[in-house]
Amino acid sequence: MQTIPFFNLSLTLIPLLFVWYYYNKWTNDKYEIIISTFRMIFQLLLIGYFLIFLFEKKDNFIGLFIVLFMVTVSTWIALRNTNDKSFKHYSKIFTAIAISGIIHLVLIIEFVLDLKEFYEPRFVIPIAGMIFANTMNALSLAIERFEKEIIRDVVFEKAREIAFKACMIPQINSLLAVGLVSLPGMMTGQILSGVDPLIAVRYQIMIMTMIISSAGISTVIYFLLNKSKVS
Template sequence: MKTISLLNLLYMLIPLLIVWYFYKRWIKNQVEIIYATIRMLSQLLLIGYVLIYIFKEKDLLLGAFIIIFMITLSTWISFRNIQNKSIYEYFQIFTAISISGIIHLIIMLYFVLELENIYEPQFVIPIAGMIFANTMNGLSLAIERFESEILKTNDFNHARQISFKTAMIPQINSFLAVGLVSLPGMMTGQILSGIDPLIAVRYQIMIMLSMLSGTGISIIVYFLLKNKSIH
């Protein structure tokens, strides 16, 4: 696989600067994109070194800690964008992300991939990251839309219907477009690294299925808990 020099990565800042300029003019915020970019760069460079250590050690307790950290951080990121800041709301989001993510992680690692060892960090960590990040995004979208709709109608069932539909649109669209409009990130990365495209396709199918069902199950769990708390 061709190595990308850090210097060559600077070329990708050119279109980003254009977006930043118009974001600053139209949104009146000149800090957000810069801050997000700096965080993205520092976090990815740091995690690259951390993963080298994690993959060598294969420490089960460390792996469990990383999974819990992913769930906690995913919950916090989802939590910060909503209006209801109660502890119970945080618990509902945490529970929804945990149940959906762990179910899919177990199915993918031990039934689909059939890993022999309990903990293989080079599989567990990247797959868990994709699962929890996608679940976080879908659930955040659903909750934000639910809060907006419930204020308008005060009808739980209607607000749930609209928010569930809204959150699933990106997932369903990605199903319809994959292979025709886009080659997803995991599949592209594997192909660039020299993996047989037919093998890469199987991995991508596994990820795509988990993205839609992972988002859906987290939303279902969240609204089951929410409905119980209201009634």
């Protein structure tokens, strides 16, 4: 696969400078994009070296710790944009993300891919990352929209309906656009690395169904846990 020199990679920052200029001008926030970009670069470089170690050392306890860490961090990020930052609310988000994520992780690793060993880092870590990041984003949208509707004195069922639809828009749009507007990241990466496109398509179908169902199930679990508080 073609290696990207660091200088060539830095060229991708040029259009980002344009975005940063107007983001600063229109929102009066000059640091958020800069900090986020440098964090992204640092985090990816760090995880790159860490993954080399993990792929060489197959330790089930390390794998369990990584999954728990992903759930914990994704819950904290989802909680960041909510009004209710209590531990009780954190535990509800954590439960929703964990249950949905583990269901899909076990289904894909144990039954869909049918790997010889359940903990195969090259499969478990990237797939778990996609699952938990997706559930985190869906829940963030759902909770943010739900809280706004409740503030407007919308009844629980209607607020839940609006929030559920809102959080599923990116997932449904992705299903409608794939193959016509976009070639998703995993499929593109496999094709660039030389994998047969039809094999890449099967993996992408797995990912797309996983994305919409994990988002939906985590949101359903959250609202089932949250109903007693609001009613």
